[in-house]
Amino acid sequence: MRETLPEGAHLRPIQMTVNGTQQALDVLPWTTLLDLLREQLDLVGSKKGCDHGQCGACTVIRDGRRINACLTLAVMCDGAKVVTVEGLAHGEKLHPMQRAFITHDAFQCGYCTPGQICSAIGMAYEGRAETRVDIREQMSGNLCRCGAYSNIVAAVEEALPLMKEQNS
Incomplete structure (x- = not known):
């Protein structure tokens, strides 16, 4: 079942590399990176703790810098390289x-x-x-x-x- 968008809302196309895989996605402008990772890409390692950037449970790495995914809009990551905890190991070899x-x-x-x-x-x-x-x-x-x-x-x-x- 497709979600009905509020009047005037449009999905925004973005591209990003997540854990080494190029992703082309359509997101609502208010979708956080955390929600995108967990709900659209099924990467649930990053946790939703406080949802206010105060606990760090959602921390991921964007372009080599740590960020709170709950405070970052997905559209702000267009063209970015994002690494989550799921992308750290190389096969069976842990980081x-x-x-x-x-x-x-x-x-x-x-x-x-x-x-x-x-x-x-x-x-x-x-x-x-x-x-x-x-x-x-x-x-x-x-x-x-x-x-x-x-x-x-x-x-x-x-x-x-x-x-x-x-x-x-």
Whole structure:
């Protein structure tokens, strides 16, 4: 069944690369990137937490920078490269950040984990986190209601040098 659009509303054609796959999509102008990923592309790793950009559960990487997908309109990503948690591994080989999260048991319920991992990778791309204090500060936009912060910081601390090696 096709959704009836409000009067004057038109679907907007956009193109983006999501997890390495080119996508041509038609979206309503008010559709968030998070809703597009979850509802149209069935990429449900990014979570809808607060829907106000305050928890970081929806964090994805757009053109190498971490963003809150709940605050980003899909039309703003026309021509962008978006990476979600589903696009980090290469086959069975996990991304170094994913491996570090497992090694350090940096999750409990797991709800925030995809956003935490994407945020940590985006932070690594930014290249400004050198110390444990830097990591804590720059990851402060990602909440963990279970309180796994010390394990998250330890995981990020371990993975940062591995990512620098990988990108050299």
